[in-house]
Structures are given as C-alpha cells and as structure tokens.
Amino acid sequence: MAAIAAALVYQSQNASSSSDALPPSSAPSLSSLAAPPLDAPRREPRGALGEANGAVPDGVTVFNDAIPAVANLDLDLLKALRKAATDAADDGVKFYVNSGWRSPEYQNQLLREAVSRYGSEEEAARWVATADTSPHVSGDAVDIGRSDATAWLSEHGAGHGLCQIYRNEPWHYELRPDAVDRGCPPMYADPTHDPRMQQ
Structure with a gap:
C-alpha cells in the first residue's frame, strides 16, 4: 500500500508541471485547450534552467527579493505590486508569484514546451510569447x-496601475500607470491579438 501511495503522489506531482503563461495547473491534453482551474498546484519546469533564469519555486511572493523572477521585475511594476499586495493583505489576500522576469533562454524553453503541449506554434502562441516579444523577458x-x-x-488592480492584459490569462498583469485615472484598457483575447507580439 505504501508503494502504491508513493507512486500516486509522485505521479500527481509530476503531472502538475506547467510553463510560461500557460494555465497554472496540470497540462491539458491536446484535445482540451480550455484553461484549468486557477487554484490547481503551480509548478514551472525546472529542467536545465532554474531560478537564476526565472523559474519560480512554490510559495514566492512579490516581496521575495532573493528570487530573480521577482528581483529583476521593472522597479515601477514591483513597487505597484507591493503596494497592491499590502492593500490586499488587509483583505486577507496574499499575492503569490507564479512567474515574473525570465531570461531569453528560459522563455525559449517555455515556448518549445508549449509547442509540444499544444501541438503547433500557432496554438502555443495563444499562451507563450517568443523571447523577443515576451514582456516577461523585459521584466514588464x-x-x-x-x-x-x-x-x-x-x-482593485486599476487603482494601482495593474491591469490584466489578456482575457485568457487572468493571472497575467502588467503596469499601466494611466489606469489609476482612466481604468484599464480593453483586454486582448489572447497574446496573438496583441500588436506587441507581431514583431
């Protein structure tokens, strides 16, 4: 029984690997491209590229300066995130970072994994940008x-200049300072509709 239980735990841990802006949960099959629940366990692939390249260990918050994925974020974005996280804490909410800054090498690895997972470059582009276009690589x-x-x-994010950018990625936020006064701009359906991704 103990061996079976250990095998099931091992399988469930390995089945929960995910990547890039892919839904933070276990990988969907190629025939099912709907995003899984947001509360599912989140684990980025560690592979040959680890924390120094942007992989995020479990339990990292916006206040973890020792983690490059947080420390290398744009300073204005990080400041807004920390202010928002402090305000959210008053409501009993904690901000965990699933992904932040990434090296170009790590972004390329995530893109290769997304192509493998989704079966085509076109479908992968709905979830993962290239290293040349990803706002994660620039820390934005x-x-x-x-x-x-x-x-x-x-x-409450707009009040801090933090906006969801893609309708299919409710976890992906970027800094839009004008949102404090004007509200967030309309979302793109997914990254393939974002002109920045067309470079």
Whole structure:
C-alpha cells in the first residue's frame, strides 16, 4: 500500500508541471485547450534552467527579493505590486508569484514546451510569447497565483496601475500607470491579438 501511495503522489506531482503563461495547473491534453482551474498546484519546469533564469519555486511572493523572477521585475511594476499586495493583505489576500522576469533562454524553453503541449506554434502562441516579444523577458509582466489574488486584482488592480492584459490569462498583469485615472484598457483575447507580439 505504501508503494502504491508513493507512486500516486509522485505521479500527481509530476503531472502538475506547467510553463510560461500557460494555465497554472496540470497540462491539458491536446484535445482540451480550455484553461484549468486557477487554484490547481503551480509548478514551472525546472529542467536545465532554474531560478537564476526565472523559474519560480512554490510559495514566492512579490516581496521575495532573493528570487530573480521577482528581483529583476521593472522597479515601477514591483513597487505597484507591493503596494497592491499590502492593500490586499488587509483583505486577507496574499499575492503569490507564479512567474515574473525570465531570461531569453528560459522563455525559449517555455515556448518549445508549449509547442509540444499544444501541438503547433500557432496554438502555443495563444499562451507563450517568443523571447523577443515576451514582456516577461523585459521584466514588464508578472503572473499572480491563486484565484483570490487575481479576483482582488480584477477589482482593485486599476487603482494601482495593474491591469490584466489578456482575457485568457487572468493571472497575467502588467503596469499601466494611466489606469489609476482612466481604468484599464480593453483586454486582448489572447497574446496573438496583441500588436506587441507581431514583431
């Protein structure tokens, strides 16, 4: 019984690997491209490229300066995130970072994995940008974990200049300072509709 239980735990841990802006949960099959629940366990692939290249260990918050994925974010974005996280904490909500800054090498690895997972470059582009176009590589994007945090940001993020950019990625936020006064701009359906991704 112990061996069977250990095998099941091992399988469930390995089945929960994910990548890039892919839904933070276990990988969907190629025939099912709908995003899984946001509260599912999130694990980025560690592979040959680890934390120094942007992989994020479990439990990282926007206050973890020792983690390059957080420390290498744009300073204005990080400041806005930390202010929002402090305000959210008053409501009992904690911001976990599923992904932040990434090296170009790590972004390329995530893109290769997405092509393998989704079966084509076209479908992978709905979830993962190239290293040349990804706002994660420039430190201008963060993926926030847990549905209570994304729900909080959906309601209060604009007041901090933090906006959800893609309708299919409720965890992906970028800094839009004008949102404080004007509200967030309309979302793109997915990254393939974002002119920045067309370079």
